[in-house]
Amino acid sequence: DNHVEIGSSYSLIQAGRELIYKGYQNYIFFSLIPATIGGAIRQNAGTGTKEEMKDVCLSCKVFDIKKNKVIEFDLEEMNFKYRNSVIKQYPNRYIVLSSRFKLNNRTDKIDQLILEMKKRVKEKKNREPSGYSFGSTFVNDKKKAWEYVDSIYNNLDLSDDYYFSDKHKNWVVNRNGSGKDILALINKVQNEVFNEFNINLKLEVDII
Numbered sequence: 001d002n003h004v005e006i007g008s009s010y011s012l013i014q015a016g017r018e019l020i021y022k023g024y025q026n027y028i029f030f031s032l033i034p035a036t037i038g039g040a041i042r043q044n045a046g047t048g049t050k051e052e053m054k055d056v057c058l059s060c061k062v063f064d065i066k067k068n069k070v071i072e073f074d075l076e077e078m079n080f081k082y083r084n085s086v087i088k089q090y091p092n093r094y095i096v097l098s099s100r101f102k103l104n105n106r107t108d109k110i111d112q113l114i115l116e117m118k119k120r121v122k123e124k125k126n127r128e129p130s131g132y133s134f135g136s137t138f139v140n141d142k143k144k145a146w147e148y149v150d151s152i153y154n155n156l157d158l159s160d161d162y163y164f165s166d167k168h169k170n171w172v173v174n175r176n177g178s179g180k181d182i183l184a185l186i187n188k189v190q191n192e193v194f195n196e197f198n199i200n201l202k203l204e205v206d207i208i
Contacts, residue, residue, distance in 0.1 A: 002103055003058055008038025008096040012045070020117050023106045026056050028117050032124050034135075038096035042087040043204075044080045054080035056101050062087065062094040070097065083139050083204060129165035131173040137186060138170055138201040146170040148201060152192040156185070164189070183207065 006015050015037060016030025029051040033040060041060055046052030054075070061072045079086040087094050107113055138145035146169040153169065162177030162185060164170070172182055190201050 003100045004103055005061075005098050005100045006037050007098045008036060008041070010037045011035075012037055012040045017117070019101075019103075020113055021110065023108060023110045023113060024103060025105045025107055025113060026102075028113075028120060031117050031121060037099055041078075041096055041099050042085055043083055044085050045083075052080070053085075053099075054078070058100040058102050060087075060099045061097045063097055065093050065095065127168065129167040129171050129173050131165075131175060133165075133171050133173050134205050136170045136204045137164075137172055138189075139204045141199055141201065144170075145201060145204075148193045148197065148199065149189055152189065152196055155192050156188060158185075 004019070012030050012033050012035045016027045016032075019027040020031065029047045030040075032047050033045050035043075035045055039045070041053055041057065044053050046055075057075060057078065057080070059072050059074050060078055061070060063069070064071050073086060077086065079089065087096060136145065138148075141148070149164055149169040153164070156164070158164070159177065159181070160175065162172060162174045162181050164185070165173045172185065174182060177185075186203070193199055193201050
């Protein structure tokens with residue numbers, strides 16, 4: 001009655017919708033992030049203040065490759081930080097199996113909650129670029145990452161095939177570029193921002 005356990009491969013959006021339809025107000029932000037539960041936990045995904053995985057997670061069950069056994073981290077042990085967690089801090093050690101989330105802040109006004117969810121989903125779609133993209137490229141630093149990209153935008157040799165979008169300059173839109181093209185563009189932005197602001201833009205995406 002006070003928590004729900006969700007497997008790591010489950011869709012974050014689908015989990016959000018199911019919890020919203022049961023009246024749990026804290027899970028609207030789940031419906032805004034294309035991810036799995038496990039990926040979102042690893043990244044401490046979120047949409048803003050009080051809307052990160054750390055704000056609703058109780059614990060996380062993982063397989064510890066080094067110890068060859070299943071263990072469960074409580075919230076403190078997860079060491080959640082901005083777009084970070086113990087899972088991300090120790091690459092290739094932990095496999096997220098499932099997570100427990102708290103069930104509180106329930107409302108009987110479910111129709112109103114569903115309308116709020118649909119409104120926020122629509123707003124998100126309207127402010128995001130269309131086309132193939134992996135979403136935000138860099139994590140925010142002293143200011144929003146897109147502001148750094150915007151500041152050096154004119155220094156970039158942009159192609160019609162792949163580019164940082166005018167609509168959201170932290171998003172790369174790829175129409176016909178290769179992986180090498182995208183990586184070169186990302187590296188160019190990092191170099192330009194470092195030369196201009198002495199800031200190392202950190203990636204929010206993982207390059208495999």
